[in-house]
Amino acid sequence: MRDKVEAVHVKCPMCDHTQIVYIPKEQIPRCPVHDVRMIIVELLDEGKSY
Ligand SMILES: [Zn+2]
Numbered sequence: 001m002r003d004k005v006e007a008v009h010v011k012c013p014m015c016d017h018t019q020i021v022y023i024p025k026e027q028i029p030r031c032p033v034h035d036v037r038m039i040i041v042e043l044l045d046e047g048k049s050y
Contacts, residue, residue, distance in 0.1 A: 010028055
């Protein structure tokens with residue numbers, strides 16, 4: 001069982017506000033402008049090993 005955090009690129013579905021979050025350590029954020037849950041657009045697995 002791995003305890004790896006994954007960087008994901010999230011985006012507001014209503015605007016181009018994007019953010020990088022680390023799951024499962026962090027929750028998917030809400031857009032600060034629209035207060036809607038942002039969607040995952042890309043997984044940014046950089047292949048880091050901790
Ligand atoms: Zn937005």
